[in-house]
Amino acid sequence: MKVAFLTPEFPHEKTLPSAGIGASIFNLSKGLILLNHSVIVIVYGQDRDEVIQEKGLTIFKVKNVKFKGFSLFLTQKKVERLINDLYITGKIDIVEAPDWTGFTSFLNVKSPLIIKLHGSDAYFCHLDNRPVKFKNKFLEKLALRRADGVIAVSKFVGQLTSKVFNLNLTFNVIPNAIDIKLFNPNETEENNCILYFGTLIRKKGVLEIPQIFNEVHKVLPNVQLILVGKDASDIKTGKASTWQLMRDRFSTNAKPQVQYRGQVPYTEIKNYINRASVCIFPSFAEALPVSWLEAMAMKKAIVASNIGWAGEMITNTKEGILVDPRDYKAFSKAIVNILNDVTLQNNLGEAASVKVKKMFDLEVIAQKNIDFYKTLVNNV
Structure with a gap:
């Protein structure tokens, strides 16, 4: 099958910075190629128009059209022409796009179009209990209505959306995947280290x-906390750095045991995971996070949020410990118990x-996607 992914991000040295959606598409593309399917990735919002051929993958970089008041619509039409040309010439059979901001809302493509629910802006605003932009919600809803099929990366994100x-x-649940070959654990000396990455x-x-680690530090003062990931502005306070907000919340005694390493290359993440004794993910808003899968693949004990999607990834007390992230004492107790019990x-x-x-292995997930794609392609 010939599959195209339409996306605002994709991890490649010649594309602009990418995050979770890009990583998900990258992993799925690898799985599809391993199963001998053809993959084209169309990445809009780029610095130039360019075609990249690499390892069985074709990447179309698309520069947005700049025209005041009409940039989105004109860019959509530019992408629409590209997709239709690829479909008419037999280079693609189907297109998949994420739900984020509803880019496909006004696309009239000849190929079947799937929307994958990674978590829309409206979805995350709902979980964050903050208002969503009318434009984003309108476009996201219209895109879903016009889709030929919908995939949700978790049952939770499908139902809440x-x-x-x-x-x-009506949606099919097909989770995100990872390449488990890239996340094989290595033997390391025991290291009292807590890791958050993201x-x-x-x-x-x-x-x-900070409040969770302050409690851990009272019991285990020699344990280190390492934080890895890009800093972001805080939408609630308007502050430019969330790390600055975090740093002020660590106790005077705990603060020397905290290291923030900033954003590191994706290839280095597994080295940090490997050295950790426990990975923590106290998230309030996810769809089905790849970072959790990466830690799980490397045989790490995890303490994570107990909200929605979590139970679809981790059975509490079997593959990890799930706790309400607002219950600092319970969350810290779970971490301490793991650190004290090899x-x-x-x-x-x-x-x-x-x-x-x-x-969650990429070949398993790729086959599930192909099985679903066929149901739409065969009905055209």
């Missing part, structure tokens, strides 16, 4: 981390690794 937009959505942003619960660490990590291999 349906509720947020007051739509009776963007430093309020919705990921990072402002709860057997518990190992058991959680082993079970997590087994689950990822069985349910």
